Amino acid sequence: MTGPTVDRTAEHRAGVQAIECWLDRGGGGTAAELVDLIGHLEDLANVVTAAQLTAVRRLAEQQTIEDLAAGVPERDAGSTVGAQVGLARRQPPRRGVRDVHLAGVLADELPHTRRAMLEGTASGYQAELVVTHTACLSRADRARVDELVAPELGSLSPRQVVHRVKHHAYRLDPEAATRQAAMAHRERHVSVRPVPDTMARVAAHLPAAQAVAVWAALDREAKALRAAGDERTLGQLRADVLVGRVTGQLEAPAVPVEVQLVVPAGTLFGSTAALRALTSGDEPAVLSGYGPLPAPVARQMVHDTAACSLRRLLLDPESGTLVGRDPRRRLFSAGERDLLVARDRTCRTPYCDAPVREADHVVPFSEGGPTTLANAQGLCTQCNQTRNHPRWSARPLGPPTTTTPRTEPTARARLLALARQACVETTTPTGHRYTSQTPQFAAGPLRPGAPPG
Incomplete structure (x- = not known):
């Protein structure tokens, strides 16, 4: 990340070195002193979180004013702040959006909870619980719950915080629980996330x-x-x-699944040889909708799954990026999206691990950007919406092109030339720049003597 602000690298490094020196000296004293130190550091972390949320609030105010001055429609003014906060914190954009909301509610409606954080007695998680479970209350009732609960936060567990807040909320507004339940009912959903060891969690x-x-x-x-x-x-x-x-x-x-085998783009062999390569080699595989699979696991899946299809993903051996896929199906836009999802795996916005939902032109189509893999990045829905903000921009580090010199005689050479632009640079409204590298794959050569399909 780069930015136009004052460079604090030296100050940060000095702070880290001071902590490292303290640790090298043995760090602390008796067990009781170490326990006290742990508690003090926790208080300090709470204060830092409160200060960070204060900065988030001020950023939201400034960006809204600057957006309006730049002619951004009022409904969109400040809409990218959550994404900027996520990038700055090296967190997904959805976490940044939550921070913006939390910072605003604490500053405007829950001053006592915010003060408890600044004093180190309340954590950011406790503050989130208070915000969440008072959302159905009027502003006046919310302020009253804040006044009653904040002094106790330092002695309450998360579950006790929820109990106290709900108790006071119900006493102030008996219908609040009904409204809260209705709000929660509207948020029902199902999600899936990869977890270690080739497993996934469906929630x-x-x-x-x-x-x-x-x-x-x-x-x-x-x-x-x-x-x-x-x-x-x-x-x-x-x-x-x-x-x-x-x-x-x-x-x-x-259950039908598709296993994808990564192979060098110059290796022209059919499905039979691809299956032979999978069953006898160490080439990586990708499970559609999940991500990379170790070769032994992929082999077992192909063997055990009755409705398993095998598809090749073509790899540029020089850059390590995916550039094409097995043309067993006609390559319509749906096919290009399939390849984009397989290549990028998750949203290309730095620190965002959401699933790819949109195929984005890095250089917008309206500005002459080609509809090619070289000019594409996979984004989640939220990040794709953020990309449309007029003060948010992205560019490939190396201009995309739809033409190929005559010296490149083959279709494969043209394909590789279009897809070697691995890096995308994003610039936020504050002038900070972030780079996103296309995920790299490794593909070993076919074993000697492997016949073509």
């Missing part, structure tokens, strides 16, 4: 009654299968029953 945010009903159905069927002699554990059975209920398949291995 459903549901009304309590529906969640209990889902669990009861899974548990009942799993226990029935177990009683009938199935040797899988109850946890495994619940998971397999869930897959079966949702996909319509009786067993998880019957």
Whole structure:
């Protein structure tokens, strides 16, 4: 990251060195002194969080004013602040948006909670709980809950904070709980996130009654299968029953999947040879909708899954970036999007790990940007909307081109020339610049003697 502000690198390094010297000297004294130190550092972290949120609030105010002065429509003024905060904190944009909201509510409606943070007795997480569970109250009632709860925050666990806030909220406005439940009901959703060891976590945010009903159905069927002699554990059975209920398949291995094999773009072999390469080599594979898979896991998946298709992803051996895919299907825009998702894996905005939802022109199409992989980046919905802000810009580090010199005789050479621009530079309204490198893949050569497909 670079920016137009004063360089604080030396001050930061000096602070880090002071801490390292303290640690090298043994850091602390008796066990009791170390416990006290840990507590003091926690208080300091709370103060730092409060100061950071104060800066977020001031940034939001300044950016809104500057956007309006620049002619940005009022509804869009300040709309990129969350993304800028996320970049500055090296966090996903959604975290930055939450910080902007939290900072605004603390400054405008919860001054006592904010003061508790500045005094070190309340954490940012506790403040978020107060904000969340007073959202359904009027401004006056919210202020009253803030006044009652803030002095206790230093002695309350997160669950106790929620209990206290709900207690006072209900006493002040008995209908608040109903409104809060209605608000929560509108936020029901299902999400999926990769977790280590080739697993993924599917989470459903549901009304309590529906969640209990889902669990009861899974548990009942799993226990029935177990009683009938199935040797899988109850946890495994619940998971397999869930897959079966949702996909319509009786067993998880019957669910259709696509495994993608990364190979050098110059390696021209068919599906039979691709399968042979997967089953005998160490080439990386990618599971559509998940990400990279170790070769042994991919081999097992191809072997076990009845409806598994295998597709080649073509790799530029010089840059390590994906440049094409197996042309077994016609390469329409949907196919290009598939390749973009496989190449970028998650949103290309730095620190954003959200799934790719949009294919974005780095150089906008309206400005002459070509619709090519070299001029494309995968973004999530939120980051794609941020890209449309008039004071937000991006460029490839090296101009994209749709033409190829006559000295490049092959289609493969033209493809590689278009896709070697790996880096995108994003400039925010404050002038800070962030770079995003296209994810790199490694692909080993085919084993000697492997015949073409």
